[in-house]
Amino acid sequence: MKKIRIGIPYALYFYEYYPLWKEFLTRLGAEVILSKPTNKNILDLGVRSSLSEVCLPVKIFYGHVLSLADQVDYILIPRMVCVEKGAFFCPKIIGLPDMVKSSISTLNSLLVPLVDVRKPYGTWKNSLFQVGQLITDNSLAISRAFSISWENFQKNYVANLLDPKLLNPSLLAKDTKNVAQGLDKMTINININIAVVGHDYLVNDSYINLNLIDKLKKMNVNILTPSMVPPRIVKKQLKKLYKPIFWSLSRKAVGAALYYFENKVEGVIHLTSFECGEDSMVGELIHHQSKQYPEVAYTEFVFDEHTGEAGINTRLEAFLDMVRRKKQYEINFAPSR
Amino acid sequence: MKTFLGIDVGAVSTDLVLLDENNNVLSDVYLRTLGQPIKMIKEGLSIIKKENQGIFLEVLAVGTTGSGRVLAGAVVGADVIKNEITAHSVAALYINPEVRTIFEIGGQDSKIIVLQNGVVVDFAMNTICAAGTGSFLDHQAYRLGIPIEEFGEYALRSENPVRIAGRCTVFAESDMVHKQQMGYKEEDIIAGLCEAMVRNYLNNVGKGKKIAPPIFFQGGVAANSGIKKSFEKEIGCEIIVPEYYRVMGAIGAALLAKEEMEQNPRSSTFYGFELVDKDYQTTGFECDGCSNHCEVVEIMIDGELIARWGDRCGKWSLGYQPIR
Numbered sequence: 023m024k025k026i027r028i029g030i031p032y033a034l035y036f037y038e039y040y041p042l043w044k045e046f047l048t049r050l051g052a053e054v055i056l057s058k059p060t061n062k063n064i065l066d067l068g069v070r071s072s073l074s075e076v077c078l079p080v081k082i083f084y085g086h087v088l089s090l091a092d093q094v095d096y097i098l099i100p101r102m103v104c105v106e107k108g109a110f111f112c113p114k115i116i117g118l119p120d121m122v123k124s125s126i127s128t129l130n131s132l133l134v135p136l137v138d139v140r141k142p143y144g145t146w147k148n149s150l151f152q153v154g155q156l157i158t159d160n161s162l163a164i165s166r167a168f169s170i171s172w173e174n175f176q177k178n179y180v181a182n183l184l185d186p187k188l189l190n191p192s193l194l195a196k197d198t199k200n201v202a203q204g205l206d207k208m209t210i211n212i213n214i215n216i217a218v219v220g221h222d223y224l225v226n227d228s229y230i231n232l233n234l235i236d237k238l239k240k241m242n243v244n245i246l247t248p249s250m251v252p253p254r255i256v257k258k259q260l261k262k263l264y265k266p267i268f269w270s271l272s273r274k275a276v277g278a279a280l281y282y283f284e285n286k287v288e289g290v291i292h293l294t295s296f297e298c299g300e301d302s303m304v305g306e307l308i309h310h311q312s313k314q315y316p317e318v319a320y321t322e323f324v325f326d327e328h329t330g331e332a333g334i335n336t337r338l339e340a341f342l343d344m345v346r347r348k349k350q351y352e353i354n355f356a357p358s359r
Numbered sequence: 360m361k362t363f364l365g366i367d368v369g370a371v372s373t374d375l376v377l378l379d380e381n382n383n384v385l386s387d388v389y390l391r392t393l394g395q396p397i398k399m400i401k402e403g404l405s406i407i408k409k410e411n412q413g414i415f416l417e418v419l420a421v422g423t424t425g426s427g428r429v430l431a432g433a434v435v436g437a438d439v440i441k442n443e444i445t446a447h448s449v450a451a452l453y454i455n456p457e458v459r460t461i462f463e464i465g466g467q468d469s470k471i472i473v474l475q476n477g478v479v480v481d482f483a484m485n486t487i488c489a490a491g492t493g494s495f496l497d498h499q500a501y502r503l504g505i506p507i508e509e510f511g512e513y514a515l516r517s518e519n520p521v522r523i524a525g526r527c528t529v530f531a532e533s534d535m536v537h538k539q540q541m542g543y544k545e546e547d548i549i550a551g552l553c554e555a556m557v558r559n560y561l562n563n564v565g566k567g568k569k570i571a572p573p574i575f576f577q578g579g580v581a582a583n584s585g586i587k588k589s590f591e592k593e594i595g596c597e598i599i600v601p602e603y604y605r606v607m608g609a610i611g612a613a614l615l616a617k618e619e620m621e622q623n624p625r626s627s628t629f630y631g632f633e634l635v636d637k638d639y640q641t642t643g644f645e646c647d648g649c650s651n652h653c654e655v656v657e658i659m660i661d662g663e664l665i666a667r668w669g670d671r672c673g674k675w676s677l678g679y680q681p682i683r
Contacts, residue, residue: 063650191544229651233671309567319480332426337484340444344479347445 025053026157028133029094031086034079034272036100041178043098045171046150047189050157050164054354055094057086060229064089077297078230078326079223080114080121087122087129096133096156099230100149103138109270112300129197146172179343213230215347217246219275219283219308220293224325225249231293232331232336234323241342246287249279255281263307272304279308282318289319289345296326313320360385360411364418364629365613366403367433367443368396368427371466372492372579375403376609376615377411379483381403382453387606396427397434399636420615421629422446424608425607426467433658433666436630439616445613448472448479451575453614454601459571462590462598463607464560465491466582471565479500483564490598490635493580495528499535499552503545507583510549514585517550524555530571530654552583558595630660646670650665 028047030036037041040056047054058064060082068085090097101121102111114121119134135152138144138168147168154164216238218225225247228235238245248256256277260267263280267273275292282290292308294301312320321341323334360379368373373396374387379485379492388403408416423431432440443463448561451458452474461472469492473481473517485492500507512518521543524534531552540547561570574596578588581604590598620627630637653670668676 058650061650062652316480321482334486336426336442336444338480339442340482343442343445344482348478348480353475 027094029090029097032072042175049167214243215287219279224293251278283315363613364421367423368423368431369606371401372607374609404415420616420620422612424612427539436628450607450611452630460574463578465578517546520550525549553589557589577604
């Protein structure tokens with residue numbers, strides 16, 4: 023029998039949940055096809071087919087969906103509503119399956135499982151089960167595949183993230199070369215640590231962020247990302263805020279930013295996309311918190327469709343010059359901090 | 360004579376500065392880029408050469424800055440290629456080590472730089488909008504039929520500036536047309552424009568920044584005394600426009616080049632003033648190696664490839680390698 027081919031767009035929340043779905047579907051015997059990392063073609067496809075008001079990452083999601091269209095039997099677009107108490111996904115993500123459906127009429131079947139853990143039928147298990155039933159009738163096999171992949175997802179999630187020494191990065195989803203295009207192992211002996219915080223789909227998508235990570239790497243700094251901060255630390259950091267963060271996908275970024283501030287890394291760069299509703303709040307919040315740590319340089323980079331890199335290069339170079347000159351000054355004149 | 364050369368290639372102007380060993384300005388050149396940076400760099404160099412006729416100029420180091428810094432660096436064989444924020448702050452700090460805030464408003468960019476103890480601690484650049492920049496003023500001056508050089512004087516003559524929406528160039532313009540049709544005096548409208556631009560700058564670029572005196576105002580727009588006055592009115596303290604406000608970026612680049620040579624002594628990679636006679640060509644092609652279709656640019660001197668960039672993957676990039 024021919025394997026069912028299921029396409030996963032390499033964008034938005036899949037930076038977080040891809041490993042879970044991939045393992046689950048593969049265990050059930052489906053062939054999982056991950057779209058290619060964002061490129062010009064995907065961006066063009068997305069921009070042409072999406073609404074003009076949505077943010078760039080959503081437009082790019084459309085592009086990934088379209089790029090998969092002819093290669094697969096189904097495209098997986100879970101409706102992510104709520105995965106933890108008191109926090110939700112961005113409205114554009116909740117409505118993503120509908121937006122995609124209404125804008126792209128030519129699509130093959132979409133798989134739209136609901137993930138809303140407040141509801142009995144919206145648990146992860148139910149959600150994956152629903153999809154599993156498409157592939158096989160064997161409920162036992164589905165249950166088993168779920169248990170194992172869920173366990174591995176939880177386990178590796180923590181294993182991939184690291185101890186509080188601000189080192190050793192690694193991204194989620196190391197299992198495929200496709201996804202693990204990101205950061206290499208890094209060492210302690212580089213003396214400038216720059217934290218790049220923001221949504222995973224900005225930090226890890228080198229097309230959207232105009233190769234920021236590579237540029238930083240060339241500048242010889244140690245790069246830190248939100249994924250390197252273990253969930254329990256994120257949780258602890260978020261307690262410092264007078265109010266919990268409302269959006270699941272922003273929690274990690276905020277918690278990581280606070281953690282990096284507290285650990286006095288040399289600089290924190292917050293990435294946001296133009297027109298991002300979450301970031302308009304979260305950005306202010308992080309900026310506000312940064313003021314308590316004047317020794318940590320802070321800046322924000324806004325990304326949109328323009329591919330001109332001049333603006334980002336200037337900001338980045340100036341930011342690092344600032345960090346380096348400040349450090350030099352501290353070494354020469356100031357008592358150690 | 361031992362000298363240091365600084366070149367600032369911006370969207371609107373190309374500035375060159377030649378400093379002597381004691382950081383005195385020997386020559387400063389301010390040219391409109393007019394979309395032809397290479398030509399303007401050559402022209403600037405020949406002007407410097409002419410101004411210092413009869414003196415043997417030994418250029419110990421060259422620095423480039425501005426949005427065209429990489430191109431300029433390749434064209435002249437620069438020793439240091441630095442962003443304009445660092446360049447502007449280094450120049451301002453040289454003139455006054457106490458400086459705390461720098462407003463830099465150029466043709467396409469506006470920036471604010473916050474300093475403490477002679478070190479940059481914060482900065483911001485205008486993001487997607489160009490409402491608070493020189494191009495906006497240029498455009499409005501052209502619309503009103505007033506030479507941009509006289510814009511400031513008009514504004515100073517006003518006793519009763521009208522309020523103009525500063526949020527967006529498009530709205531500012533329609534607001535301005537409306538005020539014209541209502542019969543407001545030209546100078547009041549111009550002063551209103553200056554105030555709108557300053558408000559926009561402080562709300563966008565300067566948002567949340569600690570603005571403390573002494574404040575330096577540099578970049579092409581600092582020539583506009585109307586803007587300076589509006590800043591003073593809005594902030595309530597003196598704004599200092601340094602003597603060489605137009606070429607501060609280039610001064611900074613020269614100082615940075617000098618600093619680099621002091622830290623890592625070597626001989627300069629500068630091609631010399633003879634480069635003005637050389638033939639520069641730029642060609643480009645679209646790489647079809649992958650679906651990104653990067654636009655690759657090549658710079659050649661007399662048919663010899665000296666630099667290539669524009670690709671994301673680095674397959675083509677030569678960066679810029681100085682040749683001898």
